[in-house]
Amino acid sequence: YRPVEPIFIGKGDDNVTFEVPKEYLSDRYKPLVSDIQSRFPGSKTVTIRSVSKLPDISRVLQLDRHDNFSLFIPMHRELAAQLISILMGMKSFDDFQSVCAYCRDRVNPYLFIYAMSVAVLHRPDTRDLQIPSLAEIFPEKFMDSGVFLKAREEAIVVPTASRMAIEIPRDYSASDLDIEHRVAYFREDIGLNLHHWHWHLVYPFEGPRNIINKDRRGELFYYMHQQILARYNFERISNRLGRTKRLLNLREEIPEGYFPKLDSTVASRVWPGRHRNAVLSDIDRETEQLQFDIADLERWRDRILEAIHMGAIITADQLRIELDEVRGIDILGNILESSILSVNRDLYGDLHNRGHVAIALCHDPDHRYLENISVMGDPTTAMRDPIFYRWHAMIDHMFQEHKNKLPQYTLKQLSFDGIKVNSVEVQIQSASAPKNEFATFWQQNDIDLSRGLDFAPGGMILARFTHLQHAPYTYKIYVENTGSTVTGTVRIFLAPKSDERGVPFLFNDQRILFIELDKFVTTLKKGNNLIERRSIDSSVTIPFEFTFRNLQNMPTTGPDAEQWNYCGCGWPQHLLIPKGTPEGLPCDLFVMISNWADDKVEGAKSDVGCDDASSYCGRRDSMYPDKRSMGFPFDRRPRQGVANLKQFLTPNMFVHETKIKFTDRIIPPSGGAFKPSNTGGKGSK
Ligand code: CUO
Numbered sequence: 169y170r171p172v173e174p175i176f177i178g179k180g181d182d183n184v185t186f187e188v189p190k191e192y193l194s195d196r197y198k199p200l201v202s203d204i205q206s207r208f209p210g211s212k213t214v215t216i217r218s219v220s221k222l223p224d225i226s227r228v229l230q231l232d233r234h235d236n237f238s239l240f241i242p243m244h245r246e247l248a249a250q251l252i253s254i255l256m257g258m259k260s261f262d263d264f265q266s267v268c269a270y271c272r273d274r275v276n277p278y279l280f281i282y283a284m285s286v287a288v289l290h291r292p293d294t295r296d297l298q299i300p301s302l303a304e305i306f307p308e309k310f311m312d313s314g315v316f317l318k319a320r321e322e323a324i325v326v327p328t329a330s331r332m333a334i335e336i337p338r339d340y341s342a343s344d345l346d347i348e349h350r351v352a353y354f355r356e357d358i359g360l361n362l363h364h365w366h367w368h369l370v371y372p373f374e375g376p377r378n379i380i381n382k383d384r385r386g387e388l389f390y391y392m393h394q395q396i397l398a399r400y401n402f403e404r405i406s407n408r409l410g411r412t413k414r415l416l417n418l419r420e421e422i423p424e425g426y427f428p429k430l431d432s433t434v435a436s437r438v439w440p441g442r443h444r445n446a447v448l449s450d451i452d453r454e455t456e457q458l459q460f461d462i463a464d465l466e467r468w469r470d471r472i473l474e475a476i477h478m479g480a481i482i483t484a485d486q487l488r489i490e491l492d493e494v495r496g497i498d499i500l501g502n503i504l505e506s507s508i509l510s511v512n513r514d515l516y517g518d519l520h521n522r523g524h525v526a527i528a529l530c531h532d533p534d535h536r537y538l539e540n541i542s543v544m545g546d547p548t549t550a551m552r553d554p555i556f557y558r559w560h561a562m563i564d565h566m567f568q569e570h571k572n573k574l575p576q577y578t579l580k581q582l583s584f585d586g587i588k589v590n591s592v593e594v595q596i597q598s599a600s601a602p603k604n605e606f607a608t609f610w611q612q613n614d615i616d617l618s619r620g621l622d623f624a625p626g627g628m629i630l631a632r633f634t635h636l637q638h639a640p641y642t643y644k645i646y647v648e649n650t651g652s653t654v655t656g657t658v659r660i661f662l663a664p665k666s667d668e669r670g671v672p673f674l675f676n677d678q679r680i681l682f683i684e685l686d687k688f689v690t691t692l693k694k695g696n697n698l699i700e701r702r703s704i705d706s707s708v709t710i711p712f713e714f715t716f717r718n719l720q721n722m723p724t725t726g727p728d729a730e731q732w733n734y735c736g737c738g739w740p741q742h743l744l745i746p747k748g749t750p751e752g753l754p755c756d757l758f759v760m761i762s763n764w765a766d767d768k769v770e771g772a773k774s775d776v777g778c779d780d781a782s783s784y785c786g787r788r789d790s791m792y793p794d795k796r797s798m799g800f801p802f803d804r805r806p807r808q809g810v811a812n813l814k815q816f817l818t819p820n821m822f823v824h825e826t827k828i829k830f831t832d833r834i835i836p837p838s839g840g841a842f843k844p845s846n847t848g849g850k851g852s853k
Pocket of ligand 1: 364368393520524547550560
């Protein structure tokens, strides 16, 4: 049973078959067992033993194997939650593996992989199992469907040793007639979409409460998506586009169309597109037991805004809870998303999730054409569509309304007595490169499709994709400490200096465009200190090998393997720096050192095996490792009298003008699949 193999055997070893108990086989396959076994001669056999009592999965089977699956559709996520509970409830690893094998050929594949991935991620006995990259299990969700026809031809005709990588065209989803296409390289980036899928895998909004209830998950929902928007707007400004506009009027035509060119092999359908000027409608689809109106979305939005402006929400038990500066954003995040931690789903509804659904089904709101969800209905694909950012801009604005009501940070809260940042430098790894200039360009890399495409005669089939990349660099931060030895948190951010018209930003507009580049703790001795930090060590990103989980190079079992799973969540290193412009996009590089004594979190574990991307993804089994509000110090309006960034600065902060210079050249893959040409890896410190 090859389709099961990639889940549990991480080495890309095709010679493994799973021998499942006969009663597990579906009726269709029972007579074919010996024939199937004979197709894999000499393979290693893993015997699955039967569990004493098979769980009842009849409800989970209500989603047909050939339907699409959307986490945003309540019925689907309820089924997923049920399967997650079943898998989490298996007492031993053997039982868990056994029930997975039982479900594998019965349950909808998308639903199965999602529920199983959540379970693997959260079960204590499966942490050392490696989940292959979703881009390998379901490559159809990440690239132009045209690639698969070519891959089939290559697999069938050409012997493995002579195969060539199949290039994924760079401009396959639209032409330059659509100005939004200028940022398609970002929206359709494989690593970016993998990050989003992983984030939602680590932070599901429905399922067993012990899985959902992670420290500050509501706040992280706000912050991670706020940073997505800031980064998207940075890319837009790099490409002479205006910042994304909120989707304010839900009854107006939506000017942005999107045609993804993705096929679903599971659902045997192409993913629907959305033509220009589409209009949202009330949704009433019996098969998915899905019925809600645009008026519901408007009502929820207005109720939440009213709560924000009143500064308090009403719980289901009619209690009033203040949206204060410590817990307010977290409560609001769970309400707005919404997750099962929402304190009152009856009153505040399910705004963000249902918005995804209304957009994802606007081409067939009553199911008359038997069409499936579009890309907005799936966290794996949603970020491809320009409307994702407009919808999230609307959601983010609501969060900002709350933030605007909070007290401004005082000078005391922002300062760090005795600490002065004297200078900051950025240097890319090239002796001839000018200081304080980031360098971006295109890079090609390969991904193995053979796990997700079950072609005979098998073997590796590479797809070659082109993505944005930057030259690795080092920060040098010069700090003076007039007191005794202290510990500080270094916070590094970057924002464009000017808006889409070339007009310098006012602080209050620029602050929400600052993207976090790094955050780390360091010791500052008395006197002068030089802090050096490499871009590849960023607390925001995961290295290229984590994004694509290079199966050849990765541990498959043991404690080392554990971190690879959780670490699938993280901004891709290759997108750490936005594209910039050929002449060099002027930016403000901001560095702040805050007092770790005020930042540290009692109970935050420091050695949890996966701390590569904690800024956006948190830390496994640990409190979020920074007590300050996420986005600090840019998450609130500035104190009175601060109009620009310079006026905002206290001595423990420093701003340096930098440029991002983009060169329109493509660096080819540096020999074989997955090898990053210049990103290194955190393990190589
Ligand atoms: Cu991540 Cu709308 O939440 O997609």
